[in-house]
Amino acid sequence: MVDECSGTDGGDDGTAALTGEARLARGRAQLARITGRSGEEVMTALADVAPDFARYIFEFGYGDIYSRPGLDLRTRMLATVAGLVCLGHAERELEVHIGSALNCGASREEVVETIMQMALYGGFPAALDALFVAKRVFAAHGLEPDAR
Structure with a gap:
């Protein structure tokens, strides 16, 4: 993007x-x-x-x-989303950082896959909550769901 x-x-x-x-x-x-x-x-x-x-x-x-070398900002933002999902209580921050991940070149699919992966580590309720946050962010960015 x-x-x-x-x-x-x-x-x-x-x-x-x-x-x-x-x-x-x-x-x-x-x-x-x-x-x-x-x-x-x-x-x-x-x-x-x-x-x-x-x-x-x-x-x-x-x-x-965030200014350190070693990781590009897209990767840092996906890692941030993963960490926030695992916290399970950071809806406001998830909204900001999902949007930031998109701003930094992450795709809708990459954000969704990152969140889904965290169900294994943060739990299904945390991942589910994060997916609903992502849904709002995607809508705000005009990103349509995948036609599957």
């Missing part, structure tokens, strides 16, 4: 050498690359309760982890 997420960020891992502001900037840029959104809604939503937590999401999650 979108090729914005192919490959890694092109840089080295150098996270230890970056300042907090540089990590924050890299995290914001990576989030925008993955989701197509700035992430300001995250900062705003947490501003009055835990603004530092929002910053940690950007600095560590997106600035450090």
Whole structure:
């Protein structure tokens, strides 16, 4: 779908050498690359309760982890979907990350197969719940079901 997420960020891992502001900037840029959104809604939503937590999401999650070399973003997003399925209680995050997987080039079929595979490890109820989340995300992205 979108090729914005192919490959890694092109840089080295150098996270230890970056300042907090540089990590924050890299995290914001990576989030925008993955989701197509700035992430300001995250900062705003947490501003009055835990603004530092929002910053940690950007600095560590997106600035450090999602920016590492070694896996392309499509693969990272499918792995993220798998982990969220296994948690079994992350509907909001699944919705965001399924959409992000699609943005990063994963196909509808790859997302479904990833979720189905997790039934073995996270359980059938978790996989079933995730499939219903995926169904909503696919509809929002205009992806039609496979004609089987």
